[in-house]
Amino acid sequence: MNVTIKDVxxxxxxxxxxxxxxxxxxxxxxxxxxERVWKAMEELGYYPNAIARSLASKVTNxxxxxxxxxxxxxxxxxxxxxxxxxxxxxxxREKYDLLLSTSGNQEEEKEAVINMxxxxxxxxxxxxxxxxxxxxxxxxxxxxFPFVVIGKPLDAKGVYWVDNDNIxxxxxxxxxxxxxxxxEIAFISGSLEYVVSLDRLDGYKLALEENGIPFKxxxxxxDEFSEDGGYRAMMRILEREKPTAVVVTDDVMAxxxxxxxxxxxxxVPEDISIVGFNNIPLSxxxxxxxxxxxxxxxxxxxxxxxxxxxxxxxxxxxxxHIIVPVKLVERKSCVxx
Amino acid sequence: MNVTIKDVxxxxxxxxxxxxxxxxxxxxxxxxxxERVWKAMEELGYYPNAIARSLASKVTNxxxxxxxxxxxxxxxxxxxxxxxxxxxxxxxREKYDLLLSTSGNQEEEKEAVINMxxxxxxxxxxxxxxxxxxxxxxxxxxxxFPFVVIGKPLDAKGVYWVDNDNIxxxxxxxxxxxxxxxxEIAFISGSLEYVVSLDRLDGYKLALEENGIPFKxxxxxxDEFSEDGGYRAMMRILEREKPTAVVVTDDVMAxxxxxxxxxxxxxVPEDISIVGFNNIPLSxxxxxxxxxxxxxxxxxxxxxxxxxxxxxxxxxxxxxHIIVPVKLVERKSCVxx
Numbered sequence: 001m002n003v004t005i006k007d008v009x010x011x012x013x014x015x016x017x018x019x020x021x022x023x024x025x026x027x028x029x030x031x032x033x034x035e036r037v038w039k040a041m042e043e044l045g046y047y048p049n050a051i052a053r054s055l056a057s058k059v060t061n062x063x064x065x066x067x068x069x070x071x072x073x074x075x076x077x078x079x080x081x082x083x084x085x086x087x088x089x090x091x092x093r094e095k096y097d098l099l100l101s102t103s104g105n106q107e108e109e110k111e112a113v114i115n116m117x118x119x120x121x122x123x124x125x126x127x128x129x130x131x132x133x134x135x136x137x138x139x140x141x142x143x144x145f146p147f148v149v150i151g152k153p154l155d156a157k158g159v160y161w162v163d164n165d166n167i168x169x170x171x172x173x174x175x176x177x178x179x180x181x182x183x184e185i186a187f188i189s190g191s192l193e194y195v196v197s198l199d200r201l202d203g204y205k206l207a208l209e210e211n212g213i214p215f216k217x218x219x220x221x222x223d224e225f226s227e228d229g230g231y232r233a234m235m236r237i238l239e240r241e242k243p244t245a246v247v248v249t250d251d252v253m254a255x256x257x258x259x260x261x262x263x264x265x266x267x268v269p270e271d272i273s274i275v276g277f278n279n280i281p282l283s284x285x286x287x288x289x290x291x292x293x294x295x296x297x298x299x300x301x302x303x304x305x306x307x308x309x310x311x312x313x314x315x316x317x318x319x320x321h322i323i324v325p326v327k328l329v330e331r332k333s334c335v336x337x
Numbered sequence: 338m339n340v341t342i343k344d345v346x347x348x349x350x351x352x353x354x355x356x357x358x359x360x361x362x363x364x365x366x367x368x369x370x371x372e373r374v375w376k377a378m379e380e381l382g383y384y385p386n387a388i389a390r391s392l393a394s395k396v397t398n399x400x401x402x403x404x405x406x407x408x409x410x411x412x413x414x415x416x417x418x419x420x421x422x423x424x425x426x427x428x429x430r431e432k433y434d435l436l437l438s439t440s441g442n443q444e445e446e447k448e449a450v451i452n453m454x455x456x457x458x459x460x461x462x463x464x465x466x467x468x469x470x471x472x473x474x475x476x477x478x479x480x481x482f483p484f485v486v487i488g489k490p491l492d493a494k495g496v497y498w499v500d501n502d503n504i505x506x507x508x509x510x511x512x513x514x515x516x517x518x519x520x521e522i523a524f525i526s527g528s529l530e531y532v533v534s535l536d537r538l539d540g541y542k543l544a545l546e547e548n549g550i551p552f553k554x555x556x557x558x559x560d561e562f563s564e565d566g567g568y569r570a571m572m573r574i575l576e577r578e579k580p581t582a583v584v585v586t587d588d589v590m591a592x593x594x595x596x597x598x599x600x601x602x603x604x605v606p607e608d609i610s611i612v613g614f615n616n617i618p619l620s621x622x623x624x625x626x627x628x629x630x631x632x633x634x635x636x637x638x639x640x641x642x643x644x645x646x647x648x649x650x651x652x653x654x655x656x657x658h659i660i661v662p663v664k665l666v667e668r669k670s671c672v673x674x
Contacts, residue, residue: 075422085412092439099436102429282619
């Protein structure tokens with residue numbers, strides 16, 4: 001038997017139109033009446049329409065996730081599923097669902113966020129990395145809508161964020177190669193429109209500087225976060241330089257870098273040593289097994305969701321950012337010179 | 338400046354209460370008035386509250402995704418991100434968002450689906466694989482709620498589904514090994530509560546039978562879809578048998594199978610040949626590079642979303658299922674005996 005609004009009205013001893021008004025959260029209905037109507041709905045097993053209920057309670061128990069690239073591209077690199085795994089664990093524990101908008105570019109991404117916020121479809125938003133050109137961050141800040149960014153924004157004022165120490169992480173990778181006798185060290189990253197790429201380039205430069213090694217622009221390349229992207233970037237470097245080592249800020253790109261080196265007749269690691277980033281599960285199975293910076297991707301997800309939910313629950317959040325530690329995982333893609 | 342309901346009412350030349358009724362989709366408001374009010378909202382840049390709008394239109398432009406395991410576990414295996422990549426491409430093209438419920442077990446999963454359906458939070462649902470014990474499929478069918486299953490259900494009557502020919506795919510893998518002279522072939526899969534595991538076990542048995550090779554229960558094991566799961570299953574087999582080859586229905590499990598074989602002093606492929614399933618991107622980089630059945634994971638995602646959206650748009654769908662082809666990708670994890 002289907003329970004209708006009329007049954008609820010009868011049970012709560014109000015007019016059917018009052019039930020409708022309660023659903024629409026009409027401010028002229030008293031709090032007491034609202035509670036009586038909701039109770040009647042529950043007792044009758046009138047499945048609370050989540051949309052109507054969230055219209056009333058203004059709570060959706062849903063977190064919005066915004067990818068920095070096309071959703072298709074994001075799912076191609078194991079970094080994002082791993083961040084999402086971390087977010088999922090916390091969301092599940094705290095009983096939140098996840099709403100993924102499927103945008104293809106920055107403009108659609110902004111539209112998606114406006115739709116989520118203005119449409120009251122989510123309680124808070126996690127931005128899965130920050131771009132230098134990002135209009136979303138100031139927009140969300142001005143709206144005073146709860147959000148957390150994975151990746152320190154260029155202008156972090158008034159923004160909650162979770163990140164590694166990217167400058168330090170990149171120095172760690174570069175110093176490791178310098179200590180193993182390398183001086184011609186290339187640096188391959190994603191686009192410099194991502195703050196993380198800029199920071200890691202800075203860390204690389206700092207490590208060179210502190211060791212008295214001159215910085216050479218010709219040893220630096222950017223491309224997309226894919227195996228092909230890494231391949232293309234390495235090919236461009238090998239056409240003009242002969243590095244003995246490469247820092248690659250993404251393991252999947254590093255697989256492409258290895259392929260490019262081999263295609264050009266080099267051996268890895270005998271001729272060219274490689275340090276990756278992210279420590280994706282399968283980097284241990286690469287050939288050679290990849291030495292890489294473990295950025296605790298899973299923890300980035302965990303911490304971002306925890307920080308956001310703490311804000312939503314108006315718990316005392318005593319910090320506006322969390323730094324997740326990194327470590328170097330030594331495998332077999334580097335040799336001393 | 339904030340646009341209010343009053344501004345909309347003035348523009349549409351109706352009373353403010355009429356605007357509220359339009360938002361609540363009151364049946365006593367004429368279609369003409371509704372359209373006039375919606376037009377005024379649009380012209381004034383009154384951000385249509387998605388919840389109110391969906392309450393009115395009964396359309397959410399959102400697809401629900403239900404994982405068959407805990408969301409955390411699902412994101413650990415590259416199969417699911419790849420299916421989701423396919424779903425994302427179609428969702429983006431057709432302007433749908435994706436709602437992921439973060440369940441941890443079958444009971445929570447069912448609760449999540451009821452919440453999505455009864456709460457009118459999604460227009461349709463994709464179940465990301467079917468279990469023999471699944472109560473969700475008959476429930477959704479009885480509710481007449483649009484859904485598509487990735488993975489042929491045990492009882493497929495009245496259900497829309499997308500899958501490979503799993504029996505055929507498993508025969509293909511097993512026959513490949515038989516043609517290379519193997520007769521002691523082990524079979525490792527995920528739990529037999531998944532229909533896909535049952536079907537692939539059948540395919541393996543059929544291939545043996547057609548080639549006059551007796552089936553040995555001792556050569557068959559199941560475990561979870563992880564590297565550790567594969568490792569444990571292979572260890573159990575190696576304690577009692579000496580297979581010269583293994584069919585493993587998941588590449589990530591296959592990496593664990595390789596590790597177990599090596600830990601027990603065997604060489605891969607010289608002593609034990611291995612065929613995986615899924616052709617995850619990094620199986621090409623495994624050591625040795627993995628021979629595997631490419632099940633077109635991305636296409637499974639594409640086709641499931643297309644089939645669901647076609648149903649939602651009430652297009653003529655001339656079939657209730659789509660079979661996505663498979664192929665064997667030959668790499669270096671098998672040798673002839």
